[in-house]
Amino acid sequence: MAASITKFDDAFEYKVIVDTSCSNTAVENVTAEPGYIYSISLDNAGSQSDSYFKFFDAADVTMGTTVADMVLKIKANSRYVFEIPKGLYFTYLSFACTANPNPADNTAVGGGVVVRISVGKTKYTAQNISQNIESGESSSPDLGAYE
Numbered sequence: 717m718a719a720s721i722t723k724f725d726d727a728f729e730y731k732v733i734v735d736t737s738c739s740n741t742a743v744e745n746v747t748a749e750p751g752y753i754y755s756i757s758l759d760n761a762g763s764q765s766d767s768y769f770k771f772f773d774a775a776d777v778t779m780g781t782t783v784a785d786m787v788l789k790i791k792a793n794s795r796y797v798f799e800i801p802k803g804l805y806f807t808y809l810s811f812a813c814t815a816n817p818n819p820a821d822n823t824a825v826g827g828g829v830v831v832r833i834s835v836g837k838t839k840y841t842a843q844n845i846s847q848n849i850e851s852g853e854s855s856s857p858d859l860g861a862y863e
Contacts, residue, residue: 737828752803763827
């Protein structure tokens with residue numbers, strides 16, 4: 717299945733990308749804009765084999781040639797959530813799932829991995845938001861309180 721994007725209310729600049737069957741075919745530049753990854757949820761509960769989630773900060777990915785910028789192992793019959801409170805910046809958000817850990821591997825996975833990625837366009841900090849609340853300014857994400 718192709719990845720889908722759910723955007724929150726326009727007051728928030730966050731999206732959740734969901735791919736219900738991540739495979740060795742790369743999903744390329746899914747957000748079409750730069751941003752920050754705040755969490756990655758990986759569900760390999762339906763598979764008897766380990767799988768590997770691969771993140772590419774590249775608009776065009778050629779599986780087997782393009783080297784992944786990050787590889788996360790998902791053990792068989794397991795679920796993981798990786799939280800990144802400060803956010804991981806990306807210019808292009810592309811990803812795939814393979815059966816081997818090599819960053820350039822393109823071996824098909826045994827079963828579909830369910831991937832959920834929470835992303836935002838700006839980097840907010842609790843300290844900046846708290847300062848704006850204390851000063852009486854709006855607490856909405858449109859504070860300009862980003863790094």
